[in-house]
Amino acid sequence: xxxxxxxxxxxLILAAALFAIGVAGVVVRRNAxxxxxxxxxxxxxxxxxxxxxxxxxxxxxxxxxxxFVMVVAAAEVTVGLAIIVAVxxxxxxxxxxxLAELKG
Amino acid sequence: xxxxxxxxxxxxxxxIGGITILVAPDPVYSAIGLLAAMFSLAVMYVLLDAHLVAVxxxxxxxxxxxxxxxxxxxxxxxxxTDKYGIVAPAQRIMTTVVALGLFVxxxxxxxSAWITGTNLFGTPDLNGxxxxxxxxxxxxxxxxxxxxxxxxxxxxxxxxxxxxFGNEVEDEExxx
Amino acid sequence: MTDLLxxxxxxxxxMATINILIGRxxxxxLSGILATVAVGVSxxxxxxxxxxxxxxxxxxxxxxxxxxxxxxxxxxxLLWDPLSMLLTLIVTGVGALIHLYSIxxxxxxxxxxxxxxxxxxxIGSMLILVLAANYAIMFIGWELVGLCSYLLISFWFxxxxxxxxxxxxxxxxxxxxxxxxxxxxLLFASFGTFDFGVIFATAPAVLSVxxxxxxxxxxxxxxxxxxxxxPLYVWLPDAMEGPTPVSALIHAATMVAAxxxxxxxxxxxxxxxxxxxxxxxxVGVATALLAAVIAMAQKDIKKxxxxxxxxxxxxxxxxxxxxxxxAGIFHMTTHAFFKALLFLGAGSVIHAMAGEQxxxxxxxxxxxxxxxxxxxxxxxxxxxGIFPFSGFWSKDEILAAxxxxxxxxxxxxxxxxxxxxxxxxxxxRLMVMTFFGSGRWDEGVEPHESPASMTIPLxxxxxxxxxxxxxxxxxxxxxxHFLDPAFQGVAHPEEMSAALIWTLAxxxxxxxxxxxxxxxxxYRRSELPAESGVWWRRALGGFFVxxxxxxxxxxxxxxxxxxxxxxDEKALDxxxxxxxxxxxxxxxxxxxxxxxxxxxxxxxxxxxGIVLIVAMVIIGGGF
Numbered sequence: 001x002x003x004x005x006x007x008x009x010x011x012l013i014l015a016a017a018l019f020a021i022g023v024a025g026v027v028v029r030r031n032a033x034x035x036x037x038x039x040x041x042x043x044x045x046x047x048x049x050x051x052x053x054x055x056x057x058x059x060x061x062x063x064x065x066x067x068f069v070m071v072v073a074a075a076e077v078t079v080g081l082a083i084i085v086a087v088x089x090x091x092x093x094x095x096x097x098x099l100a101e102l103k104g
Numbered sequence: 105x106x107x108x109x110x111x112x113x114x115x116x117x118x119x120i121g122g123i124t125i126l127v128a129p130d131p132v133y134s135a136i137g138l139l140a141a142m143f144s145l146a147v148m149y150v151l152l153d154a155h156l157v158a159v160x161x162x163x164x165x166x167x168x169x170x171x172x173x174x175x176x177x178x179x180x181x182x183x184x185t186d187k188y189g190i191v192a193p194a195q196r197i198m199t200t201v202v203a204l205g206l207f208v209x210x211x212x213x214x215x216s217a218w219i220t221g222t223n224l225f226g227t228p229d230l231n232g233x234x235x236x237x238x239x240x241x242x243x244x245x246x247x248x249x250x251x252x253x254x255x256x257x258x259x260x261x262x263x264x265x266x267x268x269f270g271n272e273v274e275d276e277e278x279x280x
Numbered sequence: 281m282t283d284l285l286x287x288x289x290x291x292x293x294x295m296a297t298i299n300i301l302i303g304r305x306x307x308x309x310l311s312g313i314l315a316t317v318a319v320g321v322s323x324x325x326x327x328x329x330x331x332x333x334x335x336x337x338x339x340x341x342x343x344x345x346x347x348x349x350x351x352x353x354x355x356x357x358l359l360w361d362p363l364s365m366l367l368t369l370i371v372t373g374v375g376a377l378i379h380l381y382s383i384x385x386x387x388x389x390x391x392x393x394x395x396x397x398x399x400x401x402x403i404g405s406m407l408i409l410v411l412a413a414n415y416a417i418m419f420i421g422w423e424l425v426g427l428c429s430y431l432l433i434s435f436w437f438x439x440x441x442x443x444x445x446x447x448x449x450x451x452x453x454x455x456x457x458x459x460x461x462x463x464x465x466l467l468f469a470s471f472g473t474f475d476f477g478v479i480f481a482t483a484p485a486v487l488s489v490x491x492x493x494x495x496x497x498x499x500x501x502x503x504x505x506x507x508x509x510x511p512l513y514v515w516l517p518d519a520m521e522g523p524t525p526v527s528a529l530i531h532a533a534t535m536v537a538a539x540x541x542x543x544x545x546x547x548x549x550x551x552x553x554x555x556x557x558x559x560x561x562x563v564g565v566a567t568a569l570l571a572a573v574i575a576m577a578q579k580d581i582k583k584x585x586x587x588x589x590x591x592x593x594x595x596x597x598x599x600x601x602x603x604x605x606x607a608g609i610f611h612m613t614t615h616a617f618f619k620a621l622l623f624l625g626a627g628s629v630i631h632a633m634a635g636e637q638x639x640x641x642x643x644x645x646x647x648x649x650x651x652x653x654x655x656x657x658x659x660x661x662x663x664x665g666i667f668p669f670s671g672f673w674s675k676d677e678i679l680a681a682x683x684x685x686x687x688x689x690x691x692x693x694x695x696x697x698x699x700x701x702x703x704x705x706x707x708x709r710l711m712v713m714t715f716f717g718s719g720r721w722d723e724g725v726e727p728h729e730s731p732a733s734m735t736i737p738l739x740x741x742x743x744x745x746x747x748x749x750x751x752x753x754x755x756x757x758x759x760x761h762f763l764d765p766a767f768q769g770v771a772h773p774e775e776m777s778a779a780l781i782w783t784l785a786x787x788x789x790x791x792x793x794x795x796x797x798x799x800x801x802x803y804r805r806s807e808l809p810a811e812s813g814v815w816w817r818r819a820l821g822g823f824f825v826x827x828x829x830x831x832x833x834x835x836x837x838x839x840x841x842x843x844x845x846x847x848d849e850k851a852l853d854x855x856x857x858x859x860x861x862x863x864x865x866x867x868x869x870x871x872x873x874x875x876x877x878x879x880x881x882x883x884x885x886x887x888x889g890i891v892l893i894v895a896m897v898i899i900g901g902g903f
Contacts (some may be wrong), residue, residue, distance in 0.1 A: 006111045009149065014115050016210040018141065021122035024203035028196065028881045033131050033177060035878075037138045040169065044145050045155075051232075055152045058230045060240050063154050065125055067241065070164055071252045075259035077169050080174045082266040088180045100876030202886050209893040 011052035118144035154232035303393025357413035363766035456505015463498035507539025524627030532620035561601025568594025577819035604681035670749030704795030
């Protein structure tokens with residue numbers, strides 16, 4: 001194992017895997033909360049990409065971008081959870097399959 | 105060498121956390137899985153010399169966001185779980201295929217740049233200290249930074265509105 | 281003094297707006313009184329600067345209000361000369377009296393304020409027409425007058441006949457307006473402007489005879505619509521469906537005067553086109569004859585007057601045709617007074633007979649309606665042309681001018697004299713059947729004299745009817761010289777010897793007296809003659825011109841319209857409906873895609889993401 005170094009590729013493959021898991025979570029889970037967690041996971045995986053590439057290219061902008069992503073994620077979580085709570089108060093359920101009023 | 109071991113351990117933790125989110129029948133377990141994944145990523149950031157991002161990752165995600173998630177889970181009741189088993193097997197298979205397909209597609213798209221890349225990190229002196237990040241953040245990206253203030257304000261207002269007006273409508277319906 | 285001239289137009293228009301907005305709140309007498317006062321104020325405002333012209337010291341003035349269409353050089357300008365002054369005074373003066381009369385006549389009508397709003401709008405429109413300083417502004421007034429006639433004739437629109445009459449007036453006038461529009465285009469093409477001053481000053485140099493003839497013929501076509509000449513006169517008798525004051529207004533002061541006025545205003549152009557003059561004269565005299573014959577057989581008192589108006593308009597048009605513009609305007613002036621008087625008198629009679637318009641059911645009203653009788657008698661003698669009433673002076677001047685032209689005009693003159701005979705006959709017939717003999721009223725009718733608001737206008741108009749003729753007698757051509765500033769560049773008709781004038785006048789008077797005597801002898805019996813001969817019936821039906829138009833013009837138009845409707849419904853709508861149902865079925869097919877399930881959307885999004893990435897890699901030459 002000597003000479004084995006952690007390259008940027010490792011981080012990026014990990015990020016891709018986490019992203020794919022996140023997508024699967026959004027598609028397969030019915031609980032709105034868990035769907036949200038999956039989305040957070042996807043955002044985090046993108047952050048990892050940013051930071052890794054930042055290191056790779058020697059540019060600090062990648063880290064700045066990841067900070068902005070966090071800000072957006074925080075805002076999204078507050079609003080999203082507020083929506084879930086509001087819906088739950090009306091419907092007593094967090095199951096997105098039951099929220100199909102817009103069915104064509 | 106130590107770096108490789110740390111990476112492998114925390115990469116495993118992150119992946120297991122992610123899969124926990126995906127399969128745990130109870131949202132609380134999903135939340136714990138997310139927590140694990142986030143901590144692992146914070147470690148990754150440290151490995152990448154992004155100290156400030158790592159700290160913020162722990163404070164914002166592991167601290168604030170996770171607390172919020174857990175709080176909401178408690179608020180709307182832990183027993184409102186969705187039964188993972190109810191999802192049809194066909195759906196599970198299709199989802200797996202899609203997720204794998206996406207993973208492969210991303211790797212394909214990036215392969216020329218980094219799948220085969222053997223380049224080590226080029227500039228070891230890049231250091232994500234508070235000073236370096238702040239320089240960039242408040243120097244080049246001031247306007248963008250300030251606009252996030254607007255975004256957060258709107259988000260806060262939206263949350264308040266959702267909480268407040270939601271109640272009102274409920275009351276009206278109750279009186280009807 | 282002319283600075284305030286725009287107010288003459290603005291005040292009636294403003295009052296019309298006020299009445300239409302808050303008339304209901306103003307209530308019944310008040311809205312009418314305000315409308316009357318508005319027209320009265322206009323009259324006074326016009327009368328003050330008119331003094332200069334009457335004193336003979338006035339100069340024509342152009343008052344510029346604002347620039348209307350800069351690219352075409354059209355200015356919103358008013359022209360203040362003796363001709364427009366005269367018309368303004370007639371319109372506002374007679375109009376004010378008709379307003380006053382209407383307060384009594386329309387008493388109790390549900391839409392009383394609305395009626396006065398329309399009347400004011402009518403006056404305002406007519407003033408725009410007469411005060412215009414270019415053809416574009418004149419056209420605005422022209423169209424507005426048409427609109428007002430529609431609104432007023434069909435004022436009682438719940439009556440199907442009234443609604444139909446309004447539509448007929450409007451549509452027939454549109455046919456004339458078509459002529460006006462073409463004339464406008466030709467004028468603009470020739471002169472590059474609509475301005476009266478420029479056009480009349482440069483017309484002899486710019487216009488060829490052919491172009492002048494084309495323009496004047498189109499203008500004449502427009503005039504046949506508004507001034508009710510053959511072949512477009514048919515709307516005027518039907519216009520009787522409107523309230524009687526409206527008939528008076530249309531026949532005397534406003535609508536029908538528009539065509540004659542417009543032709544007189546364009547006198548310079550008509551001078552350049554002698555061929556048009558012949559056409560105009562022939563049409564005028566033919567109209568006069570036809571209408572007079574029809575009037576002889578009518579039983580409805582208002583119909584008689586309607587056809588008599590057409591007949592008198594024929595005289596005016598004849599005057600224009602022979603180049604005696606002053607005489608035409610003069611006859612229009614006198615006619616405005618005695619015809620307004622006749623209509624208002626007829627309205628008074630109808631009012632007294634509780635809405636009865638059929639003359640065979642009247643009779644013997646002389647003693648019961650003394651004021652109405654006396655004033656109408658003045659108008660009767662005036663329209664018949666008995667010395668010294670106003671009609672004598674004006675009608676004889678036209679006939680003399682026609683005679684003076686010589687040649688083919690001798691025939692026209694002869695027809696004109698025959699028309700004078702017929703006029704005397706049908707007017708006497710009307711008077712005798714209405715006021716003399718014994719009452720043939722329906723049971724329950726108790727005739728009574730009208731209220732003061734109706735009789736005062738009658739008296740005022742009666743005085744004018746007697747006196748107005750003296751403004752222009754053969755011994756003192758005051759009127760003609762008075763109008764001179766308006767007819768610059770137009771030659772006066774040749775002077776005639778006094779002996780010839782007197783001979784002609786005496787001749788017509790004899791003929792007229794003959795007509796009166798004939799009718800008197802025929803109708804002053806205890807029993808009315810039957811009038812059931814074939815010609816009586818034909819004349820009563822207006823020689824079935826309406827039916828003829830119905831078969832020849834309206835029916836084919838209807839067929840064409842039906843064809844268009846069928847085409848529209850079957851072919852065009854078919855395409856549109858086909859498109860609609862196609863889109864609809866497409867929507868139905870695609871509807872299940874919108875499942876409302878968030879997770880399926882997410883799944884599709886993910887798959888689309890994969891496809892996109894792969895596509896980008898392939899296009900980017902990644903493989």
